[in-house]
Amino acid sequence: MSHRKALVAAVRQELAEARGTARAVLAAAESARGEAQHRRRLVREAYATCLNQLATARESARQDIQERYQDEATRLAGHLRGLATISATGAAGAPWRLWAPSEPEPGRPPGMLRIGTISFDETASLPALIPLLGRAHLHLSGPAATLDDVITGLLLRALGSTRPGEVELIVYDPQRLGTFGQLGPRFVGPDGFGALLEELGRPAGDEWRLAVLLADPTTADELTRVQRVQLDRIARTGVGLGVHLVVRGLDLPDDPAVERIMVRDRVAAVGSLGRIEVRLDPPPPATLFRDVADRLRQGPPPARLADLEPARLWDESSRYGLSAPIGDSTDGTLVDLRLGDDPPHALIGGPPGSGKTNLIYTWLGSLATRYGPADLALYLLDFQAGGSFARYTPGPRDPSWLPQVRLAGINVRDDREFGLAVLRHLGEELRGRTARGEDLADHPRIVAVVDEFPVLLDGRDAIADEAVDLLEDLARRGRSHGIHLILATGDTAAVRSLWGRPALIAPFTLRIALPKAVRVLADDNLAASVIPRHHAVVNAESGLAGANRVVRLPDAGDPATWRATQRRLWRSRPLGCEEPRLFDGDAVPRLPSAYRPSGRVPTADTPVGSSPGAVLGERIDVSARPARLRLGRMPGRNLAVLGTRADEACDVLAAAALSLAAQGPAHFSIVCLDPDTERAAARLVAELPAADWYDASDVHFDPPVSEIPRYLIGYGLESAGPAHRPALRALLDSGPSRRVHVLGWWRTVSRLRDDLAGRFDPIGAWVALDVHGSELAPLYPQPGGPLWRPRPRRALFFDRSVHRTPEVIIPYEVNSDHT
Numbered sequence: 115m116s117h118r119k120a121l122v123a124a125v126r127q128e129l130a131e132a133r134g135t136a137r138a139v140l141a142a143a144e145s146a147r148g149e150a151q152h153r154r155r156l157v158r159e160a161y162a163t164c165l166n167q168l169a170t171a172r173e174s175a176r177q178d179i180q181e182r183y184q185d186e187a188t189r190l191a192g193h194l195r196g197l198a199t200i201s202a203t204g205a206a207g208a209p210w211r212l213w214a215p216s217e218p219e220p221g222r223p224p225g226m227l228r229i230g231t232i233s234f235d236e237t238a239s240l241p242a243l244i245p246l247l248g249r250a251h252l253h254l255s256g257p258a259a260t261l262d263d264v265i266t267g268l269l270l271r272a273l274g275s276t277r278p279g280e281v282e283l284i285v286y287d288p289q290r291l292g293t294f295g296q297l298g299p300r301f302v303g304p305d306g307f308g309a310l311l312e313e314l315g316r317p318a319g320d321e322w323r324l325a326v327l328l329a330d331p332t333t334a335d336e337l338t339r340v341q342r343v344q345l346d347r348i349a350r351t352g353v354g355l356g357v358h359l360v361v362r363g364l365d366l367p368d369d370p371a372v373e374r375i376m377v378r379d380r381v382a383a384v385g386s387l388g389r390i391e392v393r394l395d396p397p398p399p400a401t402l403f404r405d406v407a408d409r410l411r412q413g414p415p416p417a418r419l420a421d422l423e424p425a426r427l428w429d430e431s432s433r434y435g436l437s438a439p440i441g442d443s444t445d446g447t448l449v450d451l452r453l454g455d456d457p458p459h460a461l462i463g464g465p466p467g468s469g470k471t472n473l474i475y476t477w478l479g480s481l482a483t484r485y486g487p488a489d490l491a492l493y494l495l496d497f498q499a500g501g502s503f504a505r506y507t508p509g510p511r512d513p514s515w516l517p518q519v520r521l522a523g524i525n526v527r528d529d530r531e532f533g534l535a536v537l538r539h540l541g542e543e544l545r546g547r548t549a550r551g552e553d554l555a556d557h558p559r560i561v562a563v564v565d566e567f568p569v570l571l572d573g574r575d576a577i578a579d580e581a582v583d584l585l586e587d588l589a590r591r592g593r594s595h596g597i598h599l600i601l602a603t604g605d606t607a608a609v610r611s612l613w614g615r616p617a618l619i620a621p622f623t624l625r626i627a628l629p630k631a632v633r634v635l636a637d638d639n640l641a642a643s644v645i646p647r648h649h650a651v652v653n654a655e656s657g658l659a660g661a662n663r664v665v666r667l668p669d670a671g672d673p674a675t676w677r678a679t680q681r682r683l684w685r686s687r688p689l690g691c692e693e694p695r696l697f698d699g700d701a702v703p704r705l706p707s708a709y710r711p712s713g714r715v716p717t718a719d720t721p722v723g724s725s726p727g728a729v730l731g732e733r734i735d736v737s738a739r740p741a742r743l744r745l746g747r748m749p750g751r752n753l754a755v756l757g758t759r760a761d762e763a764c765d766v767l768a769a770a771a772l773s774l775a776a777q778g779p780a781h782f783s784i785v786c787l788d789p790d791t792e793r794a795a796a797r798l799v800a801e802l803p804a805a806d807w808y809d810a811s812d813v814h815f816d817p818p819v820s821e822i823p824r825y826l827i828g829y830g831l832e833s834a835g836p837a838h839r840p841a842l843r844a845l846l847d848s849g850p851s852r853r854v855h856v857l858g859w860w861r862t863v864s865r866l867r868d869d870l871a872g873r874f875d876p877i878g879a880w881v882a883l884d885v886h887g888s889e890l891a892p893l894y895p896q897p898g899g900p901l902w903r904p905r906p907r908r909a910l911f912f913d914r915s916v917h918r919t920p921e922v923i924i925p926y927e928v929n930s931d932h933t
């Protein structure tokens with residue numbers, strides 16, 4: 115029992131120990147669990163804190179990023195918009211509601227064109243731009259109607275942002291679906307497609323050629339292999355040649371120059387924009403077409419004259435030539451005209467109103483601001499009606515003149531003699547320069563401008579013959595002596611006839627053709643027929659096709675603008691610079707005071723020359739010298755003034771008498787037999803120092819003999835009548851040897867003949883007013899009489915002792931107040 119008890123006790127003991135151990139283990143476990151739980155709690159808490167912190171950090175980072183993204187995006191969008199504005203200025207990029215045609219900036223190639231917008235969030239959008247002129251062809255696919263809207267908009271932008279004439283628009287539209295008729299395209303019909311492809315394979319000229327091909331299924335089906343090859347070649351090489359395609363309905367090969375636009379609804383995918391979607395602009399409102407059409411019709415606003423001025427006045431030397439810009443070219447750079455060894459001379463042509471005068475003004479202005487009077491001398495002749503060169507000479511309201519102008523002839527249409535005189539003068543200058551063999555640097559270069567030169571060369575007469583010879587000589591030899599000619603005309607027939615004179619026209623290698631000019635350029639050079647107004651084709655290779663430069667001309671017409679420039683030049687003129695000689699065919703010269711006795715009345719002891727000269731009128735020449743009739747003691751030294759224009763006859767007689775009186779002692783017998791001339795005769799008597807008056811009541815022709823010369827000034831001598839004829843004839847015959855000379859007026863040659871009984875030898879000199887050449891035959895050594903068609907205020911003067919042919923003179927106005 116005890117054993118059992120002991121065993122029980124031992125087991126109990128063990129159990130108790132085990133329980134104790136278990137309890138201890140449990141306690142340890144419990145505490146470990148507690149520990150673990152505590153740690154877990156701690157970790158959880160830490161995690162939560164961490165999570166919170168992370169969330170906060172993430173939130174703030176997110177916000178930061180968001181803000182930065184916003185900022186960046188706004189900035190980028192701003193940049194992009196700025197870039198877009200620069201890349202597509204004015205009409206190329208403006209939305210339709212603000213749209214108007216715009217003038218491209220000179221010197222900048224055409225930009226991109228807007229077709230719609232790109233939106234990158236709800237609020238902001240950017241213009242979507244695509245390349246065209248100078249950059250790419252366009253290939254469009256999608257619903258035809260939408261494509262045609264897109265194309266219409268693009269054409270409007272392309273034409274509205276370039277200068278009229280810069281883009282030649284050709285449309286192939288067999289179904290006539292397009293709506294660009296107002297843009298003035300050249301339409302090509304279905305049967306012209308092959309020819310069009312051939313044409314597009316050739317380089318465009320100065321302009322861009324923009325071909326819109328709206329192909330229908332038939333076109334695509336019928337495209338031959340050759341045409342396919344041509345089209346592919348245009349797609350690859352056309353852009354470099356100025357040829358651009360805008361195509362729908364036909365494939366174009368893959369090429370960097372081909373921009374593809376795929377349209378679905380009003381959204382497009384554009385090749386160069388990648389995956390960005392473009393929301394297309396609506397089609398342009400119809401009214402905008404009118405604006406573009408008007409602009410195309412009107413032509414561009416003119417470039418400014420001020421743009422041609424050099425940085426410094428008179429800073430150039432003409433030693434090696436004269437070079438001056440006259441306008442800007444289609445790319446905005448200035449185009450120079452050069453005169454020198456080559457080309458030496460210029461021919462300007464264009465129909466009336468095409469802007470020749472304006473071009474000449476521009477050219478002269480540009481030259482005159484670059485080359486001072488030591489480098490340039492201008493001779494200006496205008497055979498047109500109207501005095502376009504008068505602006506360069508002093509006028510009543512403006513005393514300034516253009517210092518380089520030596521001579522200006524205006525209104526010389528009827529005075530071809532003056533043109534001839536100028537050419538003779540230039541011929542002498544050429545001879546002088548040749549003989550002296552001087553260097554070009556010693557002289558100014560001469561530029562002689564002859565506007566409407568055919569007037570001078572017209573008419574198969576001695577003037578035309580001599581003028582042609584002189585022009586030919588000047589054109590041939592002038593180049594090496596610094597003499598340059600600029601001939602201008604609006605007369606097509608005259609230009610045509612120049613081609614019959616190759617020797618004359620050949621040295622005129624610089625050709626300037628204004629719009630619609632005919633035959634100024636070579637026959638196969640049609641550039642002048644396609645340029646818009648206020649443009650010119652400049653060609654320094656005698657008009658050969660391929661040497662054209664198209665120039666846009668500024669408006670040089672405003673006299674006030676020019677006057678300001680001329681004033682500046684005038685104030686800079688060197689000392690001793692002389693006023694230009696102005697010959698105005700419409701002005702009547704006054705008898706210069708040096709030929710009037712007033713003031714310096716000669717006394718009886720003043721020596722009289724052996725043959726004093728009677729001044730009859732102004733010669734038509736470069737220096738405006740008077741025409742004189744020497745009245746020596748030889749037979750025949752009398753003067754007959756012939757014709758019915760009494761005023762002019764009186765002026766001739768008065769100028770003769772006054773100029774004789776101004777030279778030395780003389781006695782005058784005024785015989786006035788025509789009531790129309792009484793007033794003028796009386797004025798003359800009043801101004802002469804010593805004169806007797808006779809009229810029908812006491813007329814006689816037996817003047818007393820005296821020591822000093824005596825002049826009988828007869829008005830209407832035919833009225834003396836038969837009774838006085840013998841005495842008159844005797845006086846005419848024998849007077850001159852006694853220093854008695856008759857200067858008389860007869861209305862007609864036949865009345866003079868009656869008075870002379872058919873013997874004209876005592877009339878050694880005559881001045882004919884409105885008497886035709888044939889009527890003058892009896893007074894002229896050559897049969898048939900001189901060539902003379904009378905014209906107002908011009909007279910033909912012939913003195914058989916000095917003249918081989920008669921000369922045209924302008925009777926001076928003696929009494930301007932006509933009292």
Ligand SMILES: Nc1ncnc2c1ncn2[C@@H]1O[C@H](COP(=O)(O)OP(=O)(O)OP(=O)(O)O)[C@@H](O)[C@H]1O
Nearest residue numbers: 416466467468469470471472604648667668669671
């Ligand atoms: N580049 C230009 N810019 C603006 N206006 C111009 C330009 N060229 C000419 N004009 C204007 O056109 C008109 C005709 O020009 P201009 O008188 O020069 O022509 P023209 O050929 O000399 O004519 P005509 O032979 O009939 O005298 C003028 O009113 C002139 O002001």
